[in-house]
Amino acid sequence: MQIELINTGTELMRGDVLNTDHQWLCRQLADAGYTVARQVAVDDGAAHIQEAAREALGRADIVITSGGLGPTSDDLTRDAIADLLGRRLIEDASVRARIDAWFAARNRPQPPATRIQAMVPEGAIVIPNTHGTAPGLRMRCGHGSIADSTVAADKWLIMLPGPPRELQPMFLEGVLPWLKAAFPPPGPTVCRILRSTGLGESVIQEMVGEPLSKLGGGGLEVGYCARPGEVDVRLTACGAAAEALVADAETVVRGQLGDHVFGVGGEVLEQVVVRLLTNRRRTVAAAESCTGGRLSSRITDVPGASDVFVGGAVTYSNDLKQRMLGVRSETLAAHGAVSEAAAREMAEGARARLGADYALATTGIAGPSGGTETKPVGTVFIAMAGPDRTLVRHEWNRFDRETFKRVTTQQALDLLRRELL
Amino acid sequence: MQIELINTGTELMRGDVLNTDHQWLCRQLADAGYTVARQVAVDDGAAHIQEAAREALGRADIVITSGGLGPTSDDLTRDAIADLLGRRLIEDASVRARIDAWFAARNRPQPPATRIQAMVPEGAIVIPNTHGTAPGLRMRCGHGSIADSTVAADKWLIMLPGPPRELQPMFLEGVLPWLKAAFPPPGPTVCRILRSTGLGESVIQEMVGEPLSKLGGGGLEVGYCARPGEVDVRLTACGAAAEALVADAETVVRGQLGDHVFGVGGEVLEQVVVRLLTNRRRTVAAAESCTGGRLSSRITDVPGASDVFVGGAVTYSNDLKQRMLGVRSETLAAHGAVSEAAAREMAEGARARLGADYALATTGIAGPSGGTETKPVGTVFIAMAGPDRTLVRHEWNRFDRETFKRVTTQQALDLLRRELL
Numbered sequence: 001m002q003i004e005l006i007n008t009g010t011e012l013m014r015g016d017v018l019n020t021d022h023q024w025l026c027r028q029l030a031d032a033g034y035t036v037a038r039q040v041a042v043d044d045g046a047a048h049i050q051e052a053a054r055e056a057l058g059r060a061d062i063v064i065t066s067g068g069l070g071p072t073s074d075d076l077t078r079d080a081i082a083d084l085l086g087r088r089l090i091e092d093a094s095v096r097a098r099i100d101a102w103f104a105a106r107n108r109p110q111p112p113a114t115r116i117q118a119m120v121p122e123g124a125i126v127i128p129n130t131h132g133t134a135p136g137l138r139m140r141c142g143h144g145s146i147a148d149s150t151v152a153a154d155k156w157l158i159m160l161p162g163p164p165r166e167l168q169p170m171f172l173e174g175v176l177p178w179l180k181a182a183f184p185p186p187g188p189t190v191c192r193i194l195r196s197t198g199l200g201e202s203v204i205q206e207m208v209g210e211p212l213s214k215l216g217g218g219g220l221e222v223g224y225c226a227r228p229g230e231v232d233v234r235l236t237a238c239g240a241a242a243e244a245l246v247a248d249a250e251t252v253v254r255g256q257l258g259d260h261v262f263g264v265g266g267e268v269l270e271q272v273v274v275r276l277l278t279n280r281r282r283t284v285a286a287a288e289s290c291t292g293g294r295l296s297s298r299i300t301d302v303p304g305a306s307d308v309f310v311g312g313a314v315t316y317s318n319d320l321k322q323r324m325l326g327v328r329s330e331t332l333a334a335h336g337a338v339s340e341a342a343a344r345e346m347a348e349g350a351r352a353r354l355g356a357d358y359a360l361a362t363t364g365i366a367g368p369s370g371g372t373e374t375k376p377v378g379t380v381f382i383a384m385a386g387p388d389r390t391l392v393r394h395e396w397n398r399f400d401r402e403t404f405k406r407v408t409t410q411q412a413l414d415l416l417r418r419e420l421l
Numbered sequence: 422m423q424i425e426l427i428n429t430g431t432e433l434m435r436g437d438v439l440n441t442d443h444q445w446l447c448r449q450l451a452d453a454g455y456t457v458a459r460q461v462a463v464d465d466g467a468a469h470i471q472e473a474a475r476e477a478l479g480r481a482d483i484v485i486t487s488g489g490l491g492p493t494s495d496d497l498t499r500d501a502i503a504d505l506l507g508r509r510l511i512e513d514a515s516v517r518a519r520i521d522a523w524f525a526a527r528n529r530p531q532p533p534a535t536r537i538q539a540m541v542p543e544g545a546i547v548i549p550n551t552h553g554t555a556p557g558l559r560m561r562c563g564h565g566s567i568a569d570s571t572v573a574a575d576k577w578l579i580m581l582p583g584p585p586r587e588l589q590p591m592f593l594e595g596v597l598p599w600l601k602a603a604f605p606p607p608g609p610t611v612c613r614i615l616r617s618t619g620l621g622e623s624v625i626q627e628m629v630g631e632p633l634s635k636l637g638g639g640g641l642e643v644g645y646c647a648r649p650g651e652v653d654v655r656l657t658a659c660g661a662a663a664e665a666l667v668a669d670a671e672t673v674v675r676g677q678l679g680d681h682v683f684g685v686g687g688e689v690l691e692q693v694v695v696r697l698l699t700n701r702r703r704t705v706a707a708a709e710s711c712t713g714g715r716l717s718s719r720i721t722d723v724p725g726a727s728d729v730f731v732g733g734a735v736t737y738s739n740d741l742k743q744r745m746l747g748v749r750s751e752t753l754a755a756h757g758a759v760s761e762a763a764a765r766e767m768a769e770g771a772r773a774r775l776g777a778d779y780a781l782a783t784t785g786i787a788g789p790s791g792g793t794e795t796k797p798v799g800t801v802f803i804a805m806a807g808p809d810r811t812l813v814r815h816e817w818n819r820f821d822r823e824t825f826k827r828v829t830t831q832q833a834l835d836l837l838r839r840e841l842l
Contacts, residue, residue, distance in 0.1 A: 011646040015448025027436025039462040111627040202492045206532040224493045225432040292721025293714035296735040300713025311741040314717040314733035
């Protein structure tokens, strides 16, 4: 069974926004045991949407579109698809009532254009939108009801709204249960992603590639995916022996990479750290200069972080490093704010003053400006103060500002993870 | 002239990562005056890569691929394309020397597999990689040198590595200058994006759609793009009168939306706030509870933020709200930490204690847990303390945790922006 995605939106083709719907839908489908064969994005032009839908319906059994169902003049997917499939648009009274109620419940003025969203192609099944006004639509194609002769077989076209807040609950509540019932996932496919930090992609392949190739007679698919501060090793197998094969492969990878492996699946490093702290009933504080709050923000992205995270100090100025964290003026004068000594005092000061079992500190030069001969852009000191000891790492994260923050907070979280293990 | 993109990677089709290359490339091409007609993503399978490339070369003049040029076993783009176009792979001595030098300069061990990246399809032009080891490749198709007869015309296929840190400088230095010279952008296309906050998408269309439709005899294309906490209005026109038409349209939109418009183009709200503070020689501090450092982090994402941002306090616990910010225990006892009074004292305390001209504070219930009958999940108070006054906004941001942080920090930044205007 083939599934293809079509994401519509001129903003996607002009690069104004990231296509998060693509990732999210693929993740959900993969987790449920389905494979997405292809994803296509086109702009809001009706002809482009129709061409992409015609081609996808020519190949795939199920085509899922996102975008173009809203109330504004560039929302053309519903009309374009109805036209392609030769269906009339008819106002659906229950959808119209829901739209009117949505505005009434929020005491907001209702622009008349919002009622366009109640127009439904003949024969389409409405998928309710619990977080917005545009309903989703599910249409059976084929069976002689299609104007376009290239869509001949019995296929399904599913239209979802573009905003992730609307698309996601609609897919989980109104599409996935139907899909699993109508098209049970193909045989057991087992996929495990082992997430690692601290080693490069080709070094990892050199460590695990050879031993993995000796497993299971070629039925194992191995993939590598590198991102700033982490590399995923993806292990996939199909068939009856899939679970055992992937388990053997996981043992090999963990044996080779040791505690560079920090998690499995979609787990991120901040979740692992919060879980370790929760299990050990320990707390953490953050003292940030160059990462500017990103470390605190990553930790507090984890639901339940309030049980283990007491708080943080973002101290950009030397003055605040002294007043909020107790860094000594002699230290700053002798070594500068970007130094091993300053990082150590920031972490120990945060631990004592904010009242936590552990504290992490970052001080460095994110760039693009501020570098010197002896401390170039990318220089960073990362400290971890705990009940037993204080450790300081010196790193050279010569990246753009965003990647610098990402990699530096990754290294800080990993320093604490290793201390907690 | 048609351009299409092909992004390869099983991690994209399993939803393990976001396709940031798609957005970035489209943005660069749009800014240079080009339109991307279609973007396709497929997994790392050689047959899928070849099928997508064959189809794209059948439609487009220029096809750009990303991904699959690295050293690991799932990097198949180079081989698959060489096979499709009937070209042999030959080791390029200069590329091999660069790869060896890259590892030597960083004093890292060099796995032998890295040298696979020096294999270049016959006739391909090498595009140097200044941030990694896999070179890009530019190949002229057609002219009878193609094995596959479906690729008949004179077209170009450009292969770029997947990692954004490598792809981005390579495209800017090694592809875009050539593209502009070989295929000058079509006539003047003017596109302006006006970014707004505080109004919904359909309300905005109701305000601006009618007056915009009266401009310039239909030559204006208007698009709307809603994201958490902001809506873009995109104005596009082609031809000789494009600049004047878009300028008129901008005047209409600004007239209707007033200071809901906060910026133009790719400018984000934190950049606008940092610029206003810089111009007025004012400083800001942050006091965060529910946003957990995100507000400080967004401000410090802006290069040069250190001139206007003194620092921040992330105070999750009541204890730290009192000790770091001076919130009174009577206030917390009488009103709770999530209250207008607590937000006010957090902002005023941060302003005084951290020593800034302005301070922003957030206190609320991000969820998923922690809500009560009177203060449900999503309840948030946002305060701005300045030299003249303190303002507190009460909002109901009932979203997932990530969207909550995004929308709440957006509202906080907007509160300061309006005070600075």
